[in-house]
Amino acid sequence: MRSKVTKAIFPVAGLGTRFLPATKSVPKEIMTLVDKPLVQYAIDEARAAGIKEFIFVTSRGKGALEDYFDHAPTLEAELVRKGKTDLLEILKSTDMESGEVAYMRQHKALGLGHAVWCARNLIHDEPFAVMLPDDVIAAEKPCLQQMVEAYEETGGSMVAAMEVPMEKTSSYGILDVEEDMGSRVSVKGMVEKPKVEDAPSNLAVIGRYILSPNVLRNLDDAGTGAGGEIQLTDAIAKEIGEGGDGVYGYRFRGQRFDCGSKAGFLQATVAFGLAREELRDDLESFLKSLDYSRKAAE
Numbered sequence: 001m002r003s004k005v006t007k008a009i010f011p012v013a014g015l016g017t018r019f020l021p022a023t024k025s026v027p028k029e030i031m032t033l034v035d036k037p038l039v040q041y042a043i044d045e046a047r048a049a050g051i052k053e054f055i056f057v058t059s060r061g062k063g064a065l066e067d068y069f070d071h072a073p074t075l076e077a078e079l080v081r082k083g084k085t086d087l088l089e090i091l092k093s094t095d096m097e098s099g100e101v102a103y104m105r106q107h108k109a110l111g112l113g114h115a116v117w118c119a120r121n122l123i124h125d126e127p128f129a130v131m132l133p134d135d136v137i138a139a140e141k142p143c144l145q146q147m148v149e150a151y152e153e154t155g156g157s158m159v160a161a162m163e164v165p166m167e168k169t170s171s172y173g174i175l176d177v178e179e180d181m182g183s184r185v186s187v188k189g190m191v192e193k194p195k196v197e198d199a200p201s202n203l204a205v206i207g208r209y210i211l212s213p214n215v216l217r218n219l220d221d222a223g224t225g226a227g228g229e230i231q232l233t234d235a236i237a238k239e240i241g242e243g244g245d246g247v248y249g250y251r252f253r254g255q256r257f258d259c260g261s262k263a264g265f266l267q268a269t270v271a272f273g274l275a276r277e278e279l280r281d282d283l284e285s286f287l288k289s290l291d292y293s294r295k296a297a298e
């Protein structure tokens, strides 16, 4: 019987330079899509997948993130006084129970692999999830839940994967596929940010992982990889051929938005806005009006 995946690490210690100057004082993960911060989408997805312990790897200046998950007694009292029960309900969805959430500091931004390694003492000999909140995935069944179900059959380590245009492969971890089984692929190699001409496929890793505890051991003595950073991809790749349950890519069903980039964030804002009934009509007619003005200008 496989151990259940009940812990997730959220590495949020990056500098978020693509969103400067905003990220000078606002953590990227607190930026909002419609009315929820990016991190809330990740937490909701994690809960749906059965995650019970949430481990944040943070850095200086991320205090707003800890406050977000704290109770807000003054605000709550004011809402009670005004009888705003609907808003109180919304607030409740952000509360974390004591002991459910942990914060660990990454003292230097040495890379994603290093950030995950910083949480090593909170993970025992058990599989765990890693979620990057700036990858937001709109899906009927939440992406991590899809992966947990697939993982229960395979074991090993599993990464969320999606096809990207060949010329974009140099921005991702790329899978070298051994066997393609449709939604699942077994992997014989992984390479972080390859040159386009060296990319073994166009199947890219995005920010959802279920990892065997061996990956943490591999990170114990990991050196720097692509971009001079300690890469999670390299530690996962080390698992291949080691006699364990192997490494799998999982083609999830859903649409992924790269909210770590401005274009992706704007696209997600429009898509999530259109998905909200109370906003849809206004937003749609606004978008149409933009189209008319563009055509008129041509």
Ligand code: UTP
Pocket: 011, 012, 013, 014, 015, 016, 017, 018, 019, 028, 057, 106, 108, 109, 110, 111, 112, 114, 115, 132, 133, 134, 260
């Ligand atoms: P990114 O590559 O998006 O880097 O990290 P970043 O610092 O967040 O953003 P830019 O590129 O400067 O705009 C991917 C994920 O890995 C985490 C980030 O917080 C993000 O969730 N990360 C990255 C760390 O936690 N520590 C690191 O040392 C590097």
